[in-house]
Amino acid sequence: xxxxxxxxxxxxxIGETLNLTRAAEKTFLSLPAASxxxxxxxxxxxxxxxxxxxxxxxxxxxxxxxxxxARTVFRQLECLHADLQPYAAGVKGTLRVLANxxxxxxxxPAALSAFLARHPDVDIELEEKLxxxxxxxxxxxxxxxxxxxxxxxxxxxxxxxxxxxxLIVIASVNYPLHDFSSIRFADLLDQHRFVGINPVSAIxxxxxxxxxxxxxxxxxxxxxxxxDAVCRxxxxxxxxxxxxxxxxxxxxxxxxxxxxxLADPWAVRELRLCLREDDPLPAFARDFxxxxxxxxxx
Numbered sequence: 001x002x003x004x005x006x007x008x009x010x011x012x013x014i015g016e017t018l019n020l021t022r023a024a025e026k027t028f029l030s031l032p033a034a035s036x037x038x039x040x041x042x043x044x045x046x047x048x049x050x051x052x053x054x055x056x057x058x059x060x061x062x063x064x065x066x067x068x069x070a071r072t073v074f075r076q077l078e079c080l081h082a083d084l085q086p087y088a089a090g091v092k093g094t095l096r097v098l099a100n101x102x103x104x105x106x107x108x109p110a111a112l113s114a115f116l117a118r119h120p121d122v123d124i125e126l127e128e129k130l131x132x133x134x135x136x137x138x139x140x141x142x143x144x145x146x147x148x149x150x151x152x153x154x155x156x157x158x159x160x161x162x163x164x165x166x167l168i169v170i171a172s173v174n175y176p177l178h179d180f181s182s183i184r185f186a187d188l189l190d191q192h193r194f195v196g197i198n199p200v201s202a203i204x205x206x207x208x209x210x211x212x213x214x215x216x217x218x219x220x221x222x223x224x225x226x227x228d229a230v231c232r233x234x235x236x237x238x239x240x241x242x243x244x245x246x247x248x249x250x251x252x253x254x255x256x257x258x259x260x261x262l263a264d265p266w267a268v269r270e271l272r273l274c275l276r277e278d279d280p281l282p283a284f285a286r287d288f289x290x291x292x293x294x295x296x297x298x
Contacts (some may be wrong), residue, residue, distance in 0.1 A: 015067035099147040100203035101203035106246040111295035162296035
């Protein structure tokens, strides 16, 4: 049979979203057109690819196999496009990057600025996720590169250390927080209200999970959209916050803030870049890796 790249991109988006409507939108198809393409694929393969249920769809084993091969096809196409770029104008490449909150707010902007200026024909698909979600996405090929933090199992991946970072407590100089050299997260949960960042942020989800594992919850007084806004709210006395040290250095130049270290061992984290071992990446992806290393070390 003849394989249509639109069909392969559709099944790839279905594998990523597990939602036919969203996958159709990402492939620039109407829902009826997407459904027809899936039915035609199932007829051609003589195998069911999707299981439909009230909350979306699930991939059958045949569907999973097709998604895996579709990812391989598009990775090879990226390499082909990258190799032909010196000979043809207008060929575009795409690099899919998953990162945690610290990386997206600390050194990634500098790396992206340097890279995109040199590679006008390359697009970056950047998404913020929890480290434990990033690793399987890179392993499966759903992402080309991942930046993770903390104690996540990266076996089977090529891993490069980028930098060390630390989560710290910030409070207004006038806020009633004792002058400890360090404090445990559990003690903060019992006594204080927090300024949080966007609830879909990976770092907020991480802190919520840590609190839940202790049988507690963060008492959030307000949630805002950036670390700069977090710092301003804390300085105004709205509560305390937990932020990455690197992000505080980038955003906070506020004399009304003070810092206290967290005594919990998970507060100190190694940021690492991970990618699939022995997986061919286009030359521009290797260039981006070098930009990441330089920005992280700066």
